[in-house]
Amino acid sequence: MNIEKLLCDSKKEIKDALELININGKGIVFITKEDRKLCGIITDGDIRRALLKGASLNDCVADYMNEDYTYADNREKIEEVLERINYAAKIVPVINNQGKVERYYEFRNDIYIPVSQPQLRNNELKYLTDALVSTWISSTGKYILEFESEFSKYCDTKYGVAVSNGTAALHLALVVLGIGKGDEVIVPDITFAATINAVLYTGATPVIVDVEKDSWCIDSYEILKALTKRTKAIIPVHLYGQPCDMESIMHIAREHHLFVIEDCAEAHGATYAGKKVGSFGDIGCFSFFGNKVITTGEGGMCVTNCADLQNKMKLYRDHGMSKTYKYYHEVIGFNYRMTNMQAAIGVAQLEKIEEILNERKRLEEDYRRIFGNELNIQWQADSLANRQRIVWLVSALVPSNDRDLLIKTLKKRNIDARPFFIPLSQMKIYEKYTFSNKNSKVISKKGINLPTIATMECEDIETIKDVFLILCRKESEYQKNEV
Numbered sequence: 001m002n003i004e005k006l007l008c009d010s011k012k013e014i015k016d017a018l019e020l021i022n023i024n025g026k027g028i029v030f031i032t033k034e035d036r037k038l039c040g041i042i043t044d045g046d047i048r049r050a051l052l053k054g055a056s057l058n059d060c061v062a063d064y065m066n067e068d069y070t071y072a073d074n075r076e077k078i079e080e081v082l083e084r085i086n087y088a089a090k091i092v093p094v095i096n097n098q099g100k101v102e103r104y105y106e107f108r109n110d111i112y113i114p115v116s117q118p119q120l121r122n123n124e125l126k127y128l129t130d131a132l133v134s135t136w137i138s139s140t141g142k143y144i145l146e147f148e149s150e151f152s153k154y155c156d157t158k159y160g161v162a163v164s165n166g167t168a169a170l171h172l173a174l175v176v177l178g179i180g181k182g183d184e185v186i187v188p189d190i191t192f193a194a195t196i197n198a199v200l201y202t203g204a205t206p207v208i209v210d211v212e213k214d215s216w217c218i219d220s221y222e223i224l225k226a227l228t229k230r231t232k233a234i235i236p237v238h239l240y241g242q243p244c245d246m247e248s249i250m251h252i253a254r255e256h257h258l259f260v261i262e263d264c265a266e267a268h269g270a271t272y273a274g275k276k277v278g279s280f281g282d283i284g285c286f287s288f289f290g291n292k293v294i295t296t297g298e299g300g301m302c303v304t305n306c307a308d309l310q311n312k313m314k315l316y317r318d319h320g321m322s323k324t325y326k327y328y329h330e331v332i333g334f335n336y337r338m339t340n341m342q343a344a345i346g347v348a349q350l351e352k353i354e355e356i357l358n359e360r361k362r363l364e365e366d367y368r369r370i371f372g373n374e375l376n377i378q379w380q381a382d383s384l385a386n387r388q389r390i391v392w393l394v395s396a397l398v399p400s401n402d403r404d405l406l407i408k409t410l411k412k413r414n415i416d417a418r419p420f421f422i423p424l425s426q427m428k429i430y431e432k433y434t435f436s437n438k439n440s441k442v443i444s445k446k447g448i449n450l451p452t453i454a455t456m457e458c459e460d461i462e463t464i465k466d467v468f469l470i471l472c473r474k475e476s477e478y479q480k481n482e483v
């Protein structure tokens, strides 16, 4: 909110202060002398008490203001300000070194803003109830088929195989492509660990390569450099909604006869050259965990254009059991099935996926507008050639020495923010598989995911900006503040 609506000149009457409070809706005004110099505050409660004691609406506001009040200096660290905050002081004026009011902090202790939150208020309960009432609650039932067919269509692919989670989808894909011991599979250094774990489950050797500076996704030059006679597959991960450079990756794959398994767990609906992610490689793998673009609680899906791969995935998903000869097991399979109840939620979620994506996009636009450009942060890249990303979590890079403090400070204000994934190469159990990791180390240390939930309001984003303003101003201001 514009600070002007919170400022009341000390020569004004109580009535003027009440009018301002009525307009700003914050229950408080800051009393200032000439040149915006702060000299007191008055709340609607203070005015009520004054009137009850016989004050008149035309009395001078300065006679009733609080001269002992909580304020912040704009050179202070936000933690120091937080130390002084209590339930009585939720709106705190911020002054500069001349004592003039510059802005204010608003502390709201009664709210909690998570990083993400599923939206389940449409047909989810209706379809779930239908699945329940039908008694088809396990892995047979109409919602499974409908979800597979609708979701694969959404991904510009012919077939969908619903599975129990995104990790199972990746493992299943690797298995049906025949990946195993002695094979090498190239993965990016920045991803959720499930990508590399799925490779390790098969007995194959993962090869970790660096990411691109601008997209944060796997770098195709690094893929080329990491190729060996044993390389069998690449798993590009469309990280934080950003598509990988699929043209280069598919070119390398064709030249070197490699399989491509796209990890699309964070990029439902993103496109490359107008085509959906998941439709480029041999198999695209999705997750429907609670924090993904659409959710089924737990769940995943493999999409493909190859009928043979589809059949193999269905076989392995269901204990390797023959589809025609009951209890005859053709291969050593898994139980990777999705339930009809999960699929029922998935169908309802898919109905509104465009709405969900638009809402997230709008939220990201709000962040960028409200944050303006006074901050030393770099938002996720928008206009990379051919790539149309989606907003999974609003993501940005901030100075690395501020990142963890930002997250800690936001947490104190009941706002959940997350650091980027730690590069695989930086973890003991994976480091031996590292091929290259120059950019990933830098990006990961600076990266932050901000709350991306539908119910957020501009005020919440302003609260987040307040914390950023203190901790990551642009260099020039930074130095000014240090001295």
Ligand SMILES: *Cc1c(COP(=O)(O)O)cnc(C)c1O
Pocket (backbone or CB within 6 Å): 165, 166, 167, 168, 191, 192, 194, 195, 237, 263, 265, 266, 287, 288, 289, 299, 300
């Ligand atoms: C979430 C995620 C997965 C795993 O999905 P689950 O459904 O949690 O098993 C795999 N890869 C990436 C990149 C993810 O973000």
